[in-house]
Amino acid sequence: MNDRPYLIGLVGGIASGKSTVARAFERRGARVLDADTIAKGLLDLPDVRRELAAAFGDVETGGRVDPPKLAKAAFATEESGKRINAIMHPRVAAEVARIVGEWRAAGYRGLVVVDAPLLLEAGMRSSVDAVVYVDAPEAARRERARQRGWADAELDRRERLQWPVERKKAASDAVIPNAGTPEELEAAVDEFLKRRAP
Numbered sequence: 257m258n259d260r261p262y263l264i265g266l267v268g269g270i271a272s273g274k275s276t277v278a279r280a281f282e283r284r285g286a287r288v289l290d291a292d293t294i295a296k297g298l299l300d301l302p303d304v305r306r307e308l309a310a311a312f313g314d315v316e317t318g319g320r321v322d323p324p325k326l327a328k329a330a331f332a333t334e335e336s337g338k339r340i341n342a343i344m345h346p347r348v349a350a351e352v353a354r355i356v357g358e359w360r361a362a363g364y365r366g367l368v369v370v371d372a373p374l375l376l377e378a379g380m381r382s383s384v385d386a387v388v389y390v391d392a393p394e395a396a397r398r399e400r401a402r403q404r405g406w407a408d409a410e411l412d413r414r415e416r417l418q419w420p421v422e423r424k425k426a427a428s429d430a431v432i433p434n435a436g437t438p439e440e441l442e443a444a445v446d447e448f449l450k451r452r453a454p
């Protein structure tokens with residue numbers, strides 16, 4: 257019996273299917289933490305607001321940090337991307353650790369899946385037990401990002417702020433392929449869990 261939850265960090269390129277894989281794990285009993293959601297929940301902390309204002313000027317609407325406005329400022333250049341990462345990454349990592357600590361204290365010993373696209377870039381490798389890379393072909397990712405309303409240029413710009421996908425893959429402990437249908441993806445998650453089972 258483990259004495260603590262087992263943490264999986266999910267990484268992959270933009271629109272590779274990380275959230276979809278996280279939901280598949282959730283249906284199989286895992287608990288999921290989403291780094292983006294956690295980050296958004298931290299935006300209105302007084303010291304975060306102060307640091308964001310110092311770095312990017314006015315990114316608020318009606319007295320609250322406005323995520324689209326912030327994204328526009330933060331993803332403008334490589335430099336601004338580094339700045340927002342430096343503000344948010346350590347706080348997101350601390351929040352993940354805090355939540356998992358609470359679950360552990362309450363007796364949870366199961367799987368925790370952390371959907372954190374920038375986990376490796378953020379230096380959070382050592383805060384999870386395994387990094388799993390969701391592997392979707394670039395053409396499929398582009399098509400899915402387009403359906404999300406992103407032009408190719410937007411995807412390129414955001415990806416330049418991340419490690420190249422090949423580097424992420426090489427730094428991961430396991431790969432879940434997502435080159436086929438949603439059903440095949442479900443099967444790949446089952447396969448992964450089967451391999452991992454003690």
Ligand code: ADP
Pocket residue numbers: 268269270271272273274275276277400434435436437438441
């Ligand atoms: P990410 O979290 O990596 O950005 P998502 O899980 O949100 O990616 O997936 C991006 C989009 O692609 C979503 O609309 C999702 O439903 C869709 N998608 C993911 N995997 C598949 C698949 N195998 N077949 C069809 N659509 C998929």
